[in-house]
Amino acid sequence: MTVLDPYERSAEYLHPLTAGAWQSLAPALTGLLHAVEAEAGPVVDLGAGTGRGVAAICDALPGDEPVIAVEPSAPMRAVLLARVHDAPELRSRVTVLAEDAAHAALPEGLRAIVALNMLGHLPPAERRALWASAAQRLAPGGALIVNVSPPTRPERVPRTRMASATVGALHYEGWASAEPSGDDEVTWRMDYRVLRDGLPMSEVTVDYRWWVASESELAEETSEAGLVMRPAGDPQLGLKLLTRQGD
Ligand SMILES: C[S@@+](CC[C@H](N)C(=O)[O-])C[C@H]1O[C@@H](n2cnc3c(N)ncnc32)[C@H](O)[C@@H]1O
Structure with missing residues (x-):
């Protein structure tokens, strides 16, 4: 598999x-x-x-x-x-x-x-x-x-900016949200954004399972x-x- x-x-x-x-x-x-x-x-x-x-x-x-x-x-x-x-x-x-x-x-x-x-x-x-x-x-x-770390039960987590960093001319941001997806799990949605001069250059979205x-x-x-x-x-x-x- x-x-x-x-x-x-x-x-x-x-x-x-x-x-x-x-x-x-x-x-x-x-x-x-x-x-x-x-x-x-x-x-x-x-x-x-x-x-x-x-x-x-x-x-x-x-x-x-x-x-x-x-x-x-x-x-x-x-x-x-x-x-x-x-x-x-x-x-x-x-x-x-x-x-x-x-x-x-x-x-x-x-x-x-x-x-x-x-x-x-x-x-x-x-x-x-x-x-x-x-x-x-x-x-x-x-x-x-x-x-x-929260959530410790399957519940919704509103979208929040978790972290950011500037490297050279580019600014990086990580955003996270979660939705319940089972009796003992949530699915996190992570968005990673790259910006230059405040304007988005690229964005990657990743979903993964997370057992709580x-x-x-x-x-x-x-x-x-x-x-x-x-x-x-x-x-x-x-x-x-x-x-x-x-x-
Ligand atoms: C959020 S990162 C945390 C990395 C590091 N421990 C830290 O705190 O900076 C979670 C890490 O767990 C690894 N991981 C995922 N599933 C795993 C498993 N079944 N066994 C061991 N590591 C796993 C991922 O590849 C990833 O590197």
Whole structure:
């Protein structure tokens, strides 16, 4: 079966348009990684995108522990691999895997698994498989770090400008809206616009499925997998730290 990549036509815009969000996400992720009790072991970034999380992980945990960046989208991975290759402190320790969360062969004894801005890409069965995999692969005291952002149930999200950036003479904008498309999913519509002197030059529209779940549903699922989920840091960021029961 052909699996469509929702980032095939938008990947070129993602790195500049996620800079703003990562201004608060990177220090928050650093704080959570410093709070993880496990002091050794590889770190995995699931759905690593263009590598903003990978850079934050390597900054937060300097040294030579391996970082495994799992990224299924070829154009996203191209940006990621280029960034890793060009930064000596990343190149020596980051391995980029062309896999998705369900198929990546991950080692055990992980210090942390980071899965930011990607949970909704996982259908419920794959999300549950992620909890089970984390419970099995985390080192004692290790943590899975995810974020949960609205909507957490299938509801409409009005069209909003999510991000913008100027590069050279051109201005880039990302707009998002969502419509319910099932019992536990919405379909996001993303519009990426390129403008010059305020006038539109091009526009790309991408629709993709996004699975939603309430906090209580997630808490129940993760508990069944042997994990404890706690909110962490600024509630606006929706970050959750998951550790193994009993750790
Ligand atoms: C919104 S981007 C977030 C990228 C990065 N984590 C960040 O926060 O900047 C979502 C990423 O998840 C990836 N992704 C989609 N489905 C996935 C899956 N099943 N397993 C792992 N990654 C997936 C996409 O290719 C994309 O790079």
